[in-house]
Amino acid sequence: MIVSRLIARLQRYEGWFGVAAGLLIMVGLYMGLVTSSPDYYQGEVVRIMYIHVPAAQSAMFAYTVLFGGSVWYLWKRDPIVDNMSHAAAGIGVFFTLVALITGSIWAKPTWNTWWTWDPRLISFAIMLLILVGYLMLRTFLEDKEKEATYAAIIAIIGFVDLPIIHFSVEWWRTLHQPLSISTRGVSIARDMLIPLLLMSVGFYLLFAYMLMVRTQMLYLQHLLEAKRGRMLSKVHL
Amino acid sequence: MKWFYIRWGGVLIVAATIGIFGIQRYNRDVTAISPDRLLREQPTQMVRVLGMVEAGSVIKEAEGKPIGFQLSGEGAKIGVQYQGEEAENLRDLKTVVVVGKWNSTTQTFESEKLALVPNYGFVTAAYLISLLPMGLFLFNMERKVALLYILIKEEKVYQPEQLAEEQLERR
Numbered sequence: 001m002i003v004s005r006l007i008a009r010l011q012r013y014e015g016w017f018g019v020a021a022g023l024l025i026m027v028g029l030y031m032g033l034v035t036s037s038p039d040y041y042q043g044e045v046v047r048i049m050y051i052h053v054p055a056a057q058s059a060m061f062a063y064t065v066l067f068g069g070s071v072w073y074l075w076k077r078d079p080i081v082d083n084m085s086h087a088a089a090g091i092g093v094f095f096t097l098v099a100l101i102t103g104s105i106w107a108k109p110t111w112n113t114w115w116t117w118d119p120r121l122i123s124f125a126i127m128l129l130i131l132v133g134y135l136m137l138r139t140f141l142e143d144k145e146k147e148a149t150y151a152a153i154i155a156i157i158g159f160v161d162l163p164i165i166h167f168s169v170e171w172w173r174t175l176h177q178p179l180s181i182s183t184r185g186v187s188i189a190r191d192m193l194i195p196l197l198l199m200s201v202g203f204y205l206l207f208a209y210m211l212m213v214r215t216q217m218l219y220l221q222h223l224l225e226a227k228r229g230r231m232l233s234k235v236h237l
Numbered sequence: 238m239k240w241f242y243i244r245w246g247g248v249l250i251v252a253a254t255i256g257i258f259g260i261q262r263y264n265r266d267v268t269a270i271s272p273d274r275l276l277r278e279q280p281t282q283m284v285r286v287l288g289m290v291e292a293g294s295v296i297k298e299a300e301g302k303p304i305g306f307q308l309s310g311e312g313a314k315i316g317v318q319y320q321g322e323e324a325e326n327l328r329d330l331k332t333v334v335v336v337g338k339w340n341s342t343t344q345t346f347e348s349e350k351l352a353l354v355p356n357y358g359f360v361t362a363a364y365l366i367s368l369l370p371m372g373l374f375l376f377n378m379e380r381k382v383a384l385l386y387i388l389i390k391e392e393k394v395y396q397p398e399q400l401a402e403e404q405l406e407r408r
Contacts, residue, residue: 026255029364033259033360033364034262038353043353043354043355043356044353044355044356044357044360045356045359045360047360048359048360048363048364051363051364051367051368052363055367094370094371094374098366098367098370098371101363101366101367102363102366102367105359105362105363105366106359106363108359109356109359206371210374210375210378213375213378213379213382214378216382217378217381217382217385220382220385220386220389221385223389224385224388224389224392227389227392228392
């Protein structure tokens with residue numbers, strides 16, 4: 001199967017993804033925390049952006065991978081792709097939590113509140129709930145094939161939240177600032193944009209690396225269970 | 238597993254080194270003292286003092302001349318002579334950081350730079366809360382993969398559950 005072969009091929013370069021992510025994040029952190037200038041209005045607090053924005057982008061990317069994997073699984077019934085989707089959901093929960101917590105820390109000195117019922121924040125929190133629900137469903141069901149199918153359906157339905165997250169700041173003008181990089185142009189200073197881009201690319205690579213490690217982990221878990229003769233299902237053999 | 242721990246040991250050393258540099262930089266360039274501490278310690282080197290501009294204390298004599306004002310904090314007040322760029326932030330009741338040297342003969346703080354309150358506590362918290370769990374999450378996953386490989390290697394032959402139970406009963 002095409003995707004399985006692609007995953008296997010990418011897996012060979014796993015280490016390179018990790019190294020590249022580490023280097024880009026280190027350079028991005030240095031530029032973001034040391035060389036970039038503070039914001040005119042927010043002062044030094046703006047430096048939270050260099051971790052908050054890439055974490056949020058990676059969380060959304062994780063969900064996109066989960067969505068793509070789920071569609072592919074329902075179509076081709078490829079168990080490796082199901083493992084990959086399962087792995088993406090776990091990592092997605094992690095990045096969503098990081099984005100929500102860092103966003104909350106950023107909100108306190110800028111908006112004077114830890115949390116507000118802003119559409120961007122609500123839609124992002126809903127994504128966390130969908131991902132947690134997805135993972136919970138995967139632990140409840142005994143039948144592996146049913147588990148994979150139902151989980152894929154939930155992931156596909158939940159994808160509707162992603163465009164809402166992305167366009168929420170355009171549709172509802174509330175506290176959350178609008179997009180800094182959009183079709184209208186770039187409204188961010190160059191010395192802030194470069195570390196932000198470095199961190200974003202670094203986080204995407206880190207996500208790819210984590211995805212490879214976690215997919216491998218889930219696959220090996222199933223393999224071990226199958227080897228021990230406890231869970232010989234059609235899905236994982 | 239040996240290489241796994243060596244690799245992560247290396248990551249830990251790099252992280253600890255960066256952390257030490259970060260703390261040094263914080264102590265050198267970011268941390269600020271109060272006017273009360275400045276009066277107690279009377280430092281001779283360049284320091285950053287955090288305090289509030291006293292209401293009605295800002296005196297600007299002429300263009301190019303230093304701006305004088307009173308900075309208060311933690312029950313103490315100091316006189317500041319500011320010679321830097323004219324800043325919008327220099328106004329009554331504004332909390333600012335003044336960078337400069339304490340002149341013990343004139344009992345004034347001579348400053349050439351004015352900064353906003355850095356709020357570095359929020360920045361540090363955001364980075365620590367993100368990066369530490371990220372490292373732990375990755376470490377845990379990689380460790381599990383390494384352990385699973387060992388376990389799979391140890392499981393030499395496939396034995397159906399029923400067969401294994403029968404063998405156990407026979408024993």
